[in-house]
Amino acid sequence: xxxxxxxxxxxxxxxxxxxxxxxxxxxxxxxxxxxxxxxxxxxxxxxxxxxxxxxxxxxxxxxxxxxxxxxxxxxxxxxxxxxxxxxxxxxxxxxxxxxxxxxxxxxxxxxxxxxxxxxxxxxxxxxxxxxxxxxxxxxxxxxxxxxxxxxxxxxxxxxxxxxxxxxxxxxxxxxxxxxxxxxxxxxxxxxxxxxxxxxxxxxxxxxxxxxxxxxxxxxxxxxxxxxxxxxxxxxxxxxxxxxxxxx
Amino acid sequence: xxxxxxxxxxxxxxxxxxxxxxxxxxxxxxxxxxxxxxxxxxxxxxxxxxxxxxxxxxxxxxxxxxxxxxxxxxxxxxxxxxxxxxxxxxxxxxxxxxxxxxxxxxxxxxxxxxxxxxxxxxxxxxxxxxxxxxxxxxxxxxxxxxxxxxxxxxxxxxxxxxxxxxxxxxxxxxxxxxxxxxxxxxxxxxxxxxxxxxxxxxxxxxxxxxxxxxxxxxxxxxxxxxxxxxxxxxxxxxxxxxxxxxxxx
Ligand SMILES: Nc1ncnc2c1ncn2[C@@H]1O[C@H](COP(=O)(O)OP(=O)(O)OP(=O)(O)O)[C@@H](O)[C@H]1O
Ligand SMILES: [Mg+2]
Numbered sequence: 001x002x003x004x005x006x007x008x009x010x011x012x013x014x015x016x017x018x019x020x021x022x023x024x025x026x027x028x029x030x031x032x033x034x035x036x037x038x039x040x041x042x043x044x045x046x047x048x049x050x051x052x053x054x055x056x057x058x059x060x061x062x063x064x065x066x067x068x069x070x071x072x073x074x075x076x077x078x079x080x081x082x083x084x085x086x087x088x089x090x091x092x093x094x095x096x097x098x099x100x101x102x103x104x105x106x107x108x109x110x111x112x113x114x115x116x117x118x119x120x121x122x123x124x125x126x127x128x129x130x131x132x133x134x135x136x137x138x139x140x141x142x143x144x145x146x147x148x149x150x151x152x153x154x155x156x157x158x159x160x161x162x163x164x165x166x167x168x169x170x171x172x173x174x175x176x177x178x179x180x181x182x183x184x185x186x187x188x189x190x191x192x193x194x195x196x197x198x199x200x201x202x203x204x205x206x207x208x209x210x211x212x213x214x215x216x217x218x219x220x221x222x223x224x225x226x227x228x229x230x231x232x233x234x235x236x237x238x239x240x241x242x243x244x245x246x247x
Numbered sequence: 248x249x250x251x252x253x254x255x256x257x258x259x260x261x262x263x264x265x266x267x268x269x270x271x272x273x274x275x276x277x278x279x280x281x282x283x284x285x286x287x288x289x290x291x292x293x294x295x296x297x298x299x300x301x302x303x304x305x306x307x308x309x310x311x312x313x314x315x316x317x318x319x320x321x322x323x324x325x326x327x328x329x330x331x332x333x334x335x336x337x338x339x340x341x342x343x344x345x346x347x348x349x350x351x352x353x354x355x356x357x358x359x360x361x362x363x364x365x366x367x368x369x370x371x372x373x374x375x376x377x378x379x380x381x382x383x384x385x386x387x388x389x390x391x392x393x394x395x396x397x398x399x400x401x402x403x404x405x406x407x408x409x410x411x412x413x414x415x416x417x418x419x420x421x422x423x424x425x426x427x428x429x430x431x432x433x434x435x436x437x438x439x440x441x442x443x444x445x446x447x448x449x450x451x452x453x454x455x456x457x458x459x460x461x462x463x464x465x466x467x468x469x470x471x472x473x474x475x476x477x478x479x480x481x482x483x484x485x486x487x488x489x490x491x492x493x494x495x496x
Binding site: 140161165 | 339
């Protein structure tokens with residue numbers, strides 16, 4: 001009897017290392033990581049633009065643009081990510097406008113995922129970046145103004161470098177959150193690693209093992225990111241250390 | 248450089264009351280007066296960091312009417328011709344000392360980086376900080392930081408350097424480092440406008456004294472007369488006594 005159990009165990013272990021983990025990792029690199037990285041980069045670009053629009057002091061017609069961006073941030077922060085994914089993937093095909101969009105908007109699952117994750121990340125990260133920009137003392141703007149720098153150059157050369165340094169920890173958190181949130185992409189038919197573990201569990205009747213395995217891989221990915229965050233933080237505050245060493 | 252009939256209000260508090268002043272080129276003008284009298288507001292108006300509601304500003308051929316919208320090109324001209332040194336230094340923390348000094352010349356004046364660096368090194372030597380070029384601001388003492396700020400301002404070759412209580416954040420010992428640099432600049436006929444509470448220094452450096460109280464100019468003229476003990480203006484006499492000038496003699 002115990003001999004049978006041991007055989008069973010070694011069989012499972014064998015499958016874990018030669019079959020399950022390779023499949024999970026393959027899906028992880030093909031979908032989880034790519035979805036997360038592409039969406040995060042696009043999200044950061046959206047966030048930066050949004051933050052800059054929202055802190056701008058331009059008036060007139062620009063107020064309408066500001067209102068649109070404010071609405072966007074409100075919308076994506078006040079609705080669940082899963083619902084957003086469903087609307088973009090399952091809902092938009094029914095957005096039929098005669099003459100303009102007779103067939104609705106049909107997106108490939110991966111495209112729908114990228115769009116939703118980018119917009120969602122952009123909404124949250126824009127608030128992070130906006131707060132970071134506003135945390136840079138007003139005197140930095142004045143010092144730059146006093147040597148004749150205009151607003152754009154002051155932002156680019158003086159304010160953003162200081163703001164981005166402050167943003168590294170919260171943005172890293174967003175990125176780690178995004179990696180985990182990509183598991184929701186399973187619900188719009190993307191075969192990312194959580195979906196793969198579900199499919200295998202349905203075949204081998206080992207849900208505990210399969211979901212624990214995929215959890216482990218998520219934890220591994222996120223740990224690598226945490227480590228990267230620590231490295232980035234150190235690199236960005238390098239100036240104090242270096243000159244102390246010289247002194 | 249001069250301002251005429253300048254009015255500035257914060258909320259419903261009129262901080263500058265129709266004041267007119269001129270700042271002779273090549274001279275040192277020192278603004279003194281009690282706290283909250285409007286000295287900083289005057290100084291900041293000269294660099295357009297503060298915008299009065301009305302009045303005129305003249306600097307060489309440039310004329311600005313504060314009641315009109317100021318053209319970007321005029322703002323740039325003023326900012327190139329005047330440089331501000333702040334009480335809290337306001338160096339750029341993510342740049343080295345050298346980069347702090349070259350930033351304006353390279354980014355605003357379009358100077359070549361190598362030329363800007365060569366000049367920045369001379370300026371740092373002039374303020375006694377040649378060895379700090381590659382340090383970051385947070386490793387400097389207050390006196391060193393303020394001297395870098397002065398070098399940063401000098402690098403733009405401004406006609407006027409405006410200094411708002413440049414040494415109030417410093418210990419007396421560090422204060423002397425900065426005051427020496429300013430005395431040196433005054434001797435070289437660099438036009439200076441200085442707000443200070445240090446009357447001993449004011450007396451030493453000023454060609455012209457402006458006494459501000461409650462948004463009005465109570466004295467505008469020769470420095471020597473201002474400090475003369477027989478000054479007939481009771482308010483000024485009270486102010487000088489309150490700052491216990493006697494103890495400095
Ligand atoms: N941004 C602002 N908003 C509202 N009130 C202001 C502002 N800046 C200055 N004031 C007010 O204007 C008045 C003059 O201020 P200012 O800073 O010019 O005085 P000061 O003479 O430089 O004083 P101190 O010697 O304390 O620096 C003060 O009553 C101050 O409270
Ligand atoms: Mg002041």
